[in-house]
Amino acid sequence: MSRYGLLIDYEYCTGCHSCETACKVEKNLPTGKWGIQVKQVGPWEIENNRWQFDYIPIPTDICDLCAERRAQGKLPICVHHCQSMAIEFGPIEELAKKSASKPKTVLYSR
Amino acid sequence: MSTTRVFDPSVYRKEWQWKEGDYTVTRTTQWSGPGCHDGCGVLIFTDKDGKFVKMEGDPNNPYNKGRLCMRCLGIKEAIEHKDRQIYPLKRVGGRGSNKWERITWDEALNTIEKKVKHYTETYGSHSIGCYGGTGRNAFWQLPSIARSVFETPHATSFISGNACYLPRITIMNLVAGDAMVADCAQMYEESFNHPEWKAPEVMIQWGVNTVISNSDGFYGHWIIDLMKQGTKFITVDPSMTWIAAKSDYFLQIRPGTDGALALAMLNVIINEDLYDHDFVENWTYGFEQLAERVQEYTPEFAAKVCEISKDIIIESARAFAKAKPASIHWGVALDMIKHGVAAAHAIMCLWAITGNLDVPGGNILMSAARWQAECAAFFAERSPQPKVGKPGAKRYPLIEEIGGRPSWDWEMLLMGDEKYNPLEDPYKIRMLYTTNSNSFAGNCAEAPRAFEALNNLEFVVCADYWITPTVSALADIFLPLSMSCERDSMRSWWAPLRTISKVVTPPGECKSDEEILLLLGKHFHPERFPWNDPREIMDAIMEARPDHLYKTTFNELEKKVYAYEGFEYKKYEKGLARADGEAGFNTATGLCELYISVFDAVGLDPLPYYREPTEGPVSTPELMEEYPFILTTGRRTWEFFHTEHRQLPLMREFRPDPMVEMNPEDAADLGLEDGDWIWIQNVHGKCKQKLYINEGMKKGVVSAEHGWWFPERDGSKEGGYYGAFESNINNLTTACDIGPTGNAAPYKTQICKVYKVTPENEKYELTSEEVKRSFEARRYLVDKPEKDPYA
Numbered sequence: 001m002s003r004y005g006l007l008i009d010y011e012y013c014t015g016c017h018s019c020e021t022a023c024k025v026e027k028n029l030p031t032g033k034w035g036i037q038v039k040q041v042g043p044w045e046i047e048n049n050r051w052q053f054d055y056i057p058i059p060t061d062i063c064d065l066c067a068e069r070r071a072q073g074k075l076p077i078c079v080h081h082c083q084s085m086a087i088e089f090g091p092i093e094e095l096a097k098k099s100a101s102k103p104k105t106v107l108y109s110r
Numbered sequence: 111m112s113t114t115r116v117f118d119p120s121v122y123r124k125e126w127q128w129k130e131g132d133y134t135v136t137r138t139t140q141w142s143g144p145g146c147h148d149g150c151g152v153l154i155f156t157d158k159d160g161k162f163v164k165m166e167g168d169p170n171n172p173y174n175k176g177r178l179c180m181r182c183l184g185i186k187e188a189i190e191h192k193d194r195q196i197y198p199l200k201r202v203g204g205r206g207s208n209k210w211e212r213i214t215w216d217e218a219l220n221t222i223e224k225k226v227k228h229y230t231e232t233y234g235s236h237s238i239g240c241y242g243g244t245g246r247n248a249f250w251q252l253p254s255i256a257r258s259v260f261e262t263p264h265a266t267s268f269i270s271g272n273a274c275y276l277p278r279i280t281i282m283n284l285v286a287g288d289a290m291v292a293d294c295a296q297m298y299e300e301s302f303n304h305p306e307w308k309a310p311e312v313m314i315q316w317g318v319n320t321v322i323s324n325s326d327g328f329y330g331h332w333i334i335d336l337m338k339q340g341t342k343f344i345t346v347d348p349s350m351t352w353i354a355a356k357s358d359y360f361l362q363i364r365p366g367t368d369g370a371l372a373l374a375m376l377n378v379i380i381n382e383d384l385y386d387h388d389f390v391e392n393w394t395y396g397f398e399q400l401a402e403r404v405q406e407y408t409p410e411f412a413a414k415v416c417e418i419s420k421d422i423i424i425e426s427a428r429a430f431a432k433a434k435p436a437s438i439h440w441g442v443a444l445d446m447i448k449h450g451v452a453a454a455h456a457i458m459c460l461w462a463i464t465g466n467l468d469v470p471g472g473n474i475l476m477s478a479a480r481w482q483a484e485c486a487a488f489f490a491e492r493s494p495q496p497k498v499g500k501p502g503a504k505r506y507p508l509i510e511e512i513g514g515r516p517s518w519d520w521e522m523l524l525m526g527d528e529k530y531n532p533l534e535d536p537y538k539i540r541m542l543y544t545t546n547s548n549s550f551a552g553n554c555a556e557a558p559r560a561f562e563a564l565n566n567l568e569f570v571v572c573a574d575y576w577i578t579p580t581v582s583a584l585a586d587i588f589l590p591l592s593m594s595c596e597r598d599s600m601r602s603w604w605a606p607l608r609t610i611s612k613v614v615t616p617p618g619e620c621k622s623d624e625e626i627l628l629l630l631g632k633h634f635h636p637e638r639f640p641w642n643d644p645r646e647i648m649d650a651i652m653e654a655r656p657d658h659l660y661k662t663t664f665n666e667l668e669k670k671v672y673a674y675e676g677f678e679y680k681k682y683e684k685g686l687a688r689a690d691g692e693a694g695f696n697t698a699t700g701l702c703e704l705y706i707s708v709f710d711a712v713g714l715d716p717l718p719y720y721r722e723p724t725e726g727p728v729s730t731p732e733l734m735e736e737y738p739f740i741l742t743t744g745r746r747t748w749e750f751f752h753t754e755h756r757q758l759p760l761m762r763e764f765r766p767d768p769m770v771e772m773n774p775e776d777a778a779d780l781g782l783e784d785g786d787w788i789w790i791q792n793v794h795g796k797c798k799q800k801l802y803i804n805e806g807m808k809k810g811v812v813s814a815e816h817g818w819w820f821p822e823r824d825g826s827k828e829g830g831y832y833g834a835f836e837s838n839i840n841n842l843t844t845a846c847d848i849g850p851t852g853n854a855a856p857y858k859t860q861i862c863k864v865y866k867v868t869p870e871n872e873k874y875e876l877t878s879e880e881v882k883r884s885f886e887a888r889r890y891l892v893d894k895p896e897k898d899p900y901a
Contacts, residue, residue, distance in 0.1 A: 021764075043350045081183060083331040084331055085114075085177070085334075
């Protein structure tokens, strides 16, 4: 059976916290606990006005890819609400193919 | 890259309401409160008792396509918060005692009636002021209470110089006869799939951090959708925002110098013959005068003023002019510099002369908030004409000429200066009705003096969700408000027209602004208010406009959730931009006025120009040694809408403290470290915020947040009104320093020094000395004769 995961296109992640908040509310997580957490890289200058400034969401061990929601035919809550539509859910093999042709993606397998 | 996602249509239906297990799911609009400037499509899940369960984004709403920001996702905390006030209250004890007693709505109404009668009979109804906040859908309800209930002309907000979008709205109406917005296919239900729509090749982000601010009815992440469709960006900002880092050109200007930059870009575009000859020759007025004016604003000049390179100005001007189409999305930064109207005028000339006005993917012409304007007009037409005119008119001739809002600046009515004394009749305000506004903790410039002026009021009614610093310090009567999911309403901003459905039973005795309008209306003038509920009011307004496209009722429209009214590009060619059906623009000359004929008539400069901010290295070099930094205020955050959301644990987990940003070199020079609490101080006053060292911040600039208070602290006077002054960046701003049209005010162009908070200096006390100092400083800075140092 195929494993599922999240493909995150962090070229477009703006650090808006929607995935983190949606997850905290869905899973009723208390202060200090997260099902997905966004990390900031930058801003710092690489060279000659080229800047590093990215955000990358990282699913934690609490994440079950919203098993309960998926059983209802819904997307994981972070995928549903990501304002940049930068998180995709699917079978790992399919996501890996997409990742191969799209720079600045990370693939999380569960 | 995808700008859509696949949702299961059997789960996410297109009908208005359905059952999901034990829950009812309703498709509607969240349009505050809590406050926001969007109006996203949401799914509200309620239980069998009509209690709120959760909110998710509606994938079938083209506006946000299922996406939501953290504030809606965490909204349950606001709806069910223990501090939320759900009954009318009266204060027991003196102002600032923060002691309250529950009363009935009848008692509240009778008390208000008694006071209104007293002030109307003794001084005239214009001694009553109605002041509202922003983003909580009370834009027409408050003026209607003013006009139809209290019969006063004074309905406005607490912001200095109307410095939130109205300066840009004013100049857009004068240049092109209506408002304009960057085209992100938001006028179409088909969104990006509309056959005529094109993604702009280049979009300028001017003075706006779009993804965070979601300002002026513009869903911030539309720019990400554009980016995925190939749009390249140019960003004008003192700070390296995320979009700035992704832009082809980042113009990191000194705050407040936007006008110089725009004029220099016009200089390049005109002198290098990169403008659209067809549009300029056929549809504009005053191009030759504009071409002559921009000669003095060379790229070399702007490079020096803006503190950026000449080359980047030239290159970005060329990139913008050569892109077809191109658009500009702009922000409140332009309203928050004194001569911001002139800067906005110059920016509008950029999109006009490059042929990007009302074309697919350009800046399209459209009424900004037609429905709200119709509602306000409906009540104004059914009310007596105000007997007292416009206090600002003598000082700002444009107000007399184009109408404008009856009471232009709140500070002209309550604070004044030596040129205008509002503390004497006939203009003196004695009673205040305020809804959804946290005044001195929020947008009041020169907060200590604003507070003192507000404290002079004799009777104050506040409608809100919380005991805010404003309520604690001033209110005699408190009225509890319903939140968005607890009210029936409608709203448009650009498109579509959206319904807001009351799907949740309001707690206690909370009421919406519409319900309060009706309640007060029936109490004061029952003949004017024959309706039984807000739905009937909205039906009456729709019915009163027989030509209106929405020939429908609220109950019908609610089932559709939203309605797009149809949109045409190049309306000026098709006779669709003017009321008389002629081709052209709805302006005095019928053309797009690069040279504004009305300005000429009232003695204002008809062409765009640049002036230095009141304070800064050029205007006040003598102060720069003590206050070496440029201070810009009001940087937006994901978590908060102005003064809102501070009591919500989820939002505070992400952002517990007010943050001030500085460049690492500046911080190192002063021995400051990331996370230090620092005092920010200038001649007007001081406040403290926590330092965030940001390598992307322009050197020499300090950028601070606004709207901070601490609901977890003591709200009484002794407790400092929930700390409303301690971190209040408006201790350092100036009131009554407004641009010559009566619009725009300097919230983003102060100067300051910063130093570490220590155990010895950590206490902040609001004293009359603070107020006096602020007033003296203002006198020194603002009342100096304004001269052009570049002339």
